[in-house]
Amino acid sequence: MSLRDWFEKRRNKQMNADLVESKISGDDLSKLWGKCFNCNTSIPQKELNQSMLVCPKCDYHFRISARTRIEQLFDENSFNEINKNILPCNPLDFVDTMCYKDRQQDACKKSNLNEAVVTGIGNISGWEAAAAVMDFAYMGGSMGSVVGEKVTRLIEEGIRRKIPIIAITSSGGARMQESCLSLMQMAKTSCAVARANEEKILYITVLTEPTFGGVTASFGTLGDIIIAEQGARIGFAGRRVIEQTIRQKLPPDFQTAEYLLKYGQVDMVSHRKELKETLEKIIRIHSQAKTFIPNELNKRISKA
Amino acid sequence: MNSLLTPLEFEKSIYQIEDKIEELKNLSADSGINLDDQIKILTEQATEYKKQLYSHLSPSQKLLIARHPKRPSFLDYVSLITTDWTEFHGDRAGTDDKAIIGGIAQIEGKSVMLIGTQKGKTTKENIEYNFGMPQPEGYRKALRLFYHADRFNLPIITMIDTPGAYPGIKAEQTGQGIAIAVNLREMAKLEVPIISIILGEGCSGGALGIAVSNRVYMLEHSYYTVISPEGCASILWRSADMASTAADAMKITAEDLLKLGVIDGIIKEPLGGAHYDWDLIASELKNTVIETLNEMSNMSGEHLKKDRYDKFRRMGVFVE
Numbered sequence A: 001m002s003l004r005d006w007f008e009k010r011r012n013k014q015m016n017a018d019l020v021e022s023k024i025s026g027d028d029l030s031k032l033w034g035k036c037f038n039c040n041t042s043i044p045q046k047e048l049n050q051s052m053l054v055c056p057k058c059d060y061h062f063r064i065s066a067r068t069r070i071e072q073l074f075d076e077n078s079f080n081e082i083n084k085n086i087l088p089c090n091p092l093d094f095v096d097t098m099c100y101k102d103r104q105q106d107a108c109k110k111s112n113l114n115e116a117v118v119t120g121i122g123n124i125s126g127w128e129a130a131a132a133v134m135d136f137a138y139m140g141g142s143m144g145s146v147v148g149e150k151v152t153r154l155i156e157e158g159i160r161r162k163i164p165i166i167a168i169t170s171s172g173g174a175r176m177q178e179s180c181l182s183l184m185q186m187a188k189t190s191c192a193v194a195r196a197n198e199e200k201i202l203y204i205t206v207l208t209e210p211t212f213g214g215v216t217a218s219f220g221t222l223g224d225i226i227i228a229e230q231g232a233r234i235g236f237a238g239r240r241v242i243e244q245t246i247r248q249k250l251p252p253d254f255q256t257a258e259y260l261l262k263y264g265q266v267d268m269v270s271h272r273k274e275l276k277e278t279l280e281k282i283i284r285i286h287s288q289a290k291t292f293i294p295n296e297l298n299k300r301i302s303k304a
Numbered sequence B: 001m002n003s004l005l006t007p008l009e010f011e012k013s014i015y016q017i018e019d020k021i022e023e024l025k026n027l028s029a030d031s032g033i034n035l036d037d038q039i040k041i042l043t044e045q046a047t048e049y050k051k052q053l054y055s056h057l058s059p060s061q062k063l064l065i066a067r068h069p070k071r072p073s074f075l076d077y078v079s080l081i082t083t084d085w086t087e088f089h090g091d092r093a094g095t096d097d098k099a100i101i102g103g104i105a106q107i108e109g110k111s112v113m114l115i116g117t118q119k120g121k122t123t124k125e126n127i128e129y130n131f132g133m134p135q136p137e138g139y140r141k142a143l144r145l146f147y148h149a150d151r152f153n154l155p156i157i158t159m160i161d162t163p164g165a166y167p168g169i170k171a172e173q174t175g176q177g178i179a180i181a182v183n184l185r186e187m188a189k190l191e192v193p194i195i196s197i198i199l200g201e202g203c204s205g206g207a208l209g210i211a212v213s214n215r216v217y218m219l220e221h222s223y224y225t226v227i228s229p230e231g232c233a234s235i236l237w238r239s240a241d242m243a244s245t246a247a248d249a250m251k252i253t254a255e256d257l258l259k260l261g262v263i264d265g266i267i268k269e270p271l272g273g274a275h276y277d278w279d280l281i282a283s284e285l286k287n288t289v290i291e292t293l294n295e296m297s298n299m300s301g302e303h304l305k306k307d308r309y310d311k312f313r314r315m316g317v318f319v320e
């Protein structure tokens, strides 16, 4: 099998997986067995959980919930959620084939969350950090007013506490049901990142399967360091839109984490098992950097 | 009405009435019969009818006007409202993306930086400007000019008319999403006034990428949205044929977006749309720009930054 075929096969499976995964998430703990969407192997759920929801046979990374992600990355019981009672409305009275309000209710049931992002403060191997973790199970992780507000408040909180900020994305993009208000969340969150930059607060983004559209084009890719999780599909425009526009076949590995690394768009690709260690290392090295004499002090010294 | 323009579907009745008036005028001239009264009444009625029609356009009718091929483009406004326009090229990294154009000029003696997405009027022009769809390199050219404006105290005026950032292989390889995101973030840091005007199409991140501004205005018949109505329809309704339903649902008109607090004002268009009277729309736009620049002329750099932050910070609707 050529490399191209291998990617092609993997991608097709991933697309099929989307259909299935939209119904069941990989970390459904009530099941006894999980099935790998890539290699079809049946794996005892217990073993799957121990391997951080990565297929022990083929390394396929299952899509995971925000809660599971937090458990995997943060020290036990260290994560304190903030702003969890910010809830969505239906400002445009939006109805497509279904009312937006009903979609929100369905999403709650499916994801066990009241919106597509969980934010809070926790410790990564002892290092305190502010984190926003998205969950694809809530309306495809789409960003509307609530996601924008929670991410912005989280960044502002990180700045206030002078601790590193981490955003872990999984999103189809801006939420269409809030139209231009969703678009404005891109501006809002990016303005907050600007303040983090000016205060020299470290901001790390981890792009996970999948990250597209409005999240890619705002806080998702604004990390001082950008980490992509192995195998994740990441891009601005969707594959189908590009194919329709250019009327040609796309390379099979197009828009994968590995592809983005090759084109210099991300700093590194991380296996799920190495993610915590990588984050800890980056935070520690930055936190332990030597403090130079601040400019104002420097001026005063040279005047004297 | 301008006889050089092809009527849009919903304008056909107006053109028919005006043809009739024209016929009466000819008849009167040929036969010597005085029809002045009839002509006067008909003309008044036609004008009233037009006013009614154009002030009650549906979102999808507005889409047709916003996308009208004869609608003035960014460069048309530049030549109509500025003096000493001097274009600057290139991202300094290998590309000069023509879909985003930038340069310096003066408006009534005020020095400014102007940056806009450019659409063409002919196929040849549209190919040159890539139908107003920028590549990452275009956003990076804009960013370079933003920094320049910031260093030299030039207020920034951006004009937007784009169906969106270009979806392509190379655009993904060179970071379309990142290029837009970086502009959103960096615009927040600029210490000069920024004014944005949505001229026609203001579609998605591709539009926002040069519109994180202190004041955002829309032309009366332009639209501003997170995704094109066609794109939204094909995703949510699974059929692009539902575009007009999507256009209604998404609240994309200037009037709706003013109510939602997304924009700061509406620039009134000539009857029928900007393409019917370029000089009139250009002077309306120029007045808005001058007034806004005057209004912000005493704001410090820090104040301008805070003003911009607070503006976007407020956006969104939720309960707590």
Ligand SMILES: [Zn+2]
Residues within 6 Å of the ligand: A036, A037, A038, A039, A040, A041, A055, A056, A057, A058, A059, A060
């Ligand atoms: Zn497997």
